[in-house]
Amino acid sequence: MADPGSESIQPARHYSIDPQACIGCVLCMKACPVKAIRVQQRLAQIREDICVDCGMCYRVCPHDAVRVASTSLEEALRSPYSVAIAHPALFSQFGYDVTPNQVLLALKRIGFTDVIDLSWVCEMSSVAIADYLLSHPEITPGISASCPVVLRLIAQHFPSLLPNVVPVLPSRLLAAKTLKTRLADRYGWRQDDLGVFLISPCPAKMIAPQDPINIANPYLDGVICFPEVYGALFKEIRTLEEDQTIFKSSGCGLAWGASGGQAEAVQVAGHTLAVAGFSEVMGILEVLEAGRLTELKFVEARVCLDGSLGGPLTVENRYRARSVLARIIKRHGTQSRVDRSRLRGMIDQGAFAWEYKIQPAPTPPLAEEPAEAINRLQAIRNLCGRLPMSECGVCGAPDCATFAEDVVLGRTPRDRCPFLGANKEPKDEQAEGRVMTVKELVKELGLTVAAGQKGLEREVRGGYTSDLLSDVMAHAGAGAVWITIQAHQNVVAVAVLKELAAVILAGGRQPEAEAVAKAEEEGVPLLASAEDAFTLAGKLYGLRVFPSK
DSSP states (O other): OOOGGGOOOOOOSSEEEOTTTOOOOOHHHHHOTTOOEEEETTEEEEOTTTOOOOOHHHHHOTTSOEEEOOOOHHHHTTSSEEEEEEOGGGGGSSOTTOOHHHHHHHHHHTTOSEEEEHHHHHHHHHHHHHHHHHHOTTOSSEEOOOOHHHHHHHHHHOGGGGGGBOOBOOHHHHHHHHHHHHHHHHHOOOGGGEEEEEEESOHHHHHTTTSOSSOSOOOOSEEEEHHHHHHHHHHHHHTOOOOSOOOOOOHHHHGGGSTTHHHHHSOOSSEEEEEESHHHHHHHHHHHHTTOOTTEEEEEEESSTTGGGGOTTOSSOHHHHHHHHHHHHHHHOSSOOSOHHHHHHHHHTTTTBOOSOOOOOOOOOSOSSHHHHHHHHHHHHHHHTTSOOOOOOTTSSSSHHHHHHHHHTTSSOGGGSTTTOSOOOHHHHHHHOOOEEHHHHHHHHTOEEEEOGGGTTOEEOOEEEOSOHHHHHHHOOTTOEEEESOOSHHHHHHHHHTTOSEEEEOTTOOOOHHHHHHHHHHTOOEEEOSSOHHHHHHHHHHTTOSOOO
16 A cells, blocks of 8 residues: 555546536535535645545535446447336336326437336345345344435444344446346347446446446446436427336335335335434444444434435426425335245345455555554644644544644645645744754754654654652643653653653753663653753744744
C-alpha cells in the first residue's frame, strides 16, 4: 500500500464533476456524509477511496454539476435483444390510476424485446432470505444485502458485521443472472446478443454493474435511471391499450420498493427491523457492532429515506410515490404468489446463493507503522488546536479536523486555511507564535537526543520551565517543551500525562537509565543540553515557539 502521506485526491471513476457547471459552492462537500469531497481551485473533487456512492452530492448540487454513470435508453436498445428489469418503485411514478401492467407494457412499446417485473423476484428472495435465517440461527441479526451503499459502509467502517450480511444474491442480480440463461434457452438467443438492463432510482446501482463488490460477473449490462425513460413511458401509457397481462406479482414483492417492505416480506420467527436514512443506518450499525439488538432476526437497512422511493434518481415526490405504491399493494394483496415447492428446489440447487464474499475495505491508515501513525495523529491534534474549528469550508475541506488530516498527510498545503496563511500582519504573526517539530527544534538549539527518537515528528506548541512536577502538571500546556534539571523516570510519566512534545534536560544533566527506558517505551523525546534553563527558555522564545494567544 502506498504511503498515505503521498496520496493525492483523484476523481472517482463513477461520479464525475462537470468543470463547466461546478462553481465550487461547497454544498456537495458539506453534504457528503463520509467526507469524501474536497473543493480545490473552485472545483469539487471526489476521493474514490472513501466514497460509498450514496449520491448525496447529486441530490444537493443546484448546478447539475454532479454526473452519475447511467445507461441511456438509446444505448440499451442497441442490443439485438434488450430486456428491461423494472424496479418496484417504478410503478409508483405515474399516479394512482396507472397499473404496474401498463408500465410493463409501455416498456415493451418503447423498444425493449422483453420485460421482467423485479417485484416477482423480490417475492422469491423474501422466501430465500427467511430460509437462510431459519437454517442459521446463530446469525442475530442477519443484515439485508439489497442496498449497495450499506454494503460499502459495512466493508469500510463495520467489517466485524460482514458475517451478518445474508449471502442471498440481491434480487436485481438474481433476475439478471437467471434471465441470461433462461431467455437464451427459451428463444435460442446468443447470450452475447442479450442485454439485460435494470431500471432503477439508485445511483449506487448505477455503479454496481461496473464495479460490483467482489462479484466476478455482475450479470447486468447496464442500469437506466427513472428520468431517462419517464418521458417515453408516460407518452405510451396515455394511449396504451392493455392487450396483454405481464404483471403477476403480489404486494409482497411490490413492498420492496419502500422502506420496511423487505423486512415485512421476510417472514421469520423473531423480530425484524427496517431503518432508512444515512445517519440512522450508521447509528444502527454502531449499535449492532457493539453486540446489542441480538434479539433481532433480520435488519433491512437503506440509506435513502423511504427506501427506493426516496432515491435521488426518481421523478415523483417520495411522499406521493409512497401513497401510490401503498394503493397498488392494497389492490394486489400481500399474499405471496410464488410456487413454494418450485422455489424450494431452486434454493436447494443454490440458485440464490451469493458465491462471492464481501471483503473488508477499511479506509487507509494514517501510516503503515504504528509509531508513525501515532505521531501523525498527534500532529493532527496539534494542528486542530490552532484552527478556529468554525467549519467554514474556505480551505476546501468539509471541516477543520479533516483539513488538519489533509495537511499532515500532505494532501493540501497549510496556507489554504486563512487562519494559518502566510499573509498576516507582522504583529498578528508574532502574537500567534510558531509551530515546529521536535526534530527541527533539536537542530535549531543543537540538542542531543537521549531517548524517544520515534517522537521527533511531534509538533512543538510552546514551552514550560520548572523543576516541580506538580507545577508542570498544573500549568504546562499540551504540545509544550518542558525544560528541567529533573532526570528521573517520573519526568516521562508527567510528559505523557500532559501530552508534552518533549523534555529538555538543562545544565548538562543526563537522564537516568529508568527514564531512558520509559521514554523509549512511550515515544517521548528526552533531549539534553549543556546550557542552563534560562538560556534555553530565551532561545525558545526567540524562535517564537510559544502558545497562541
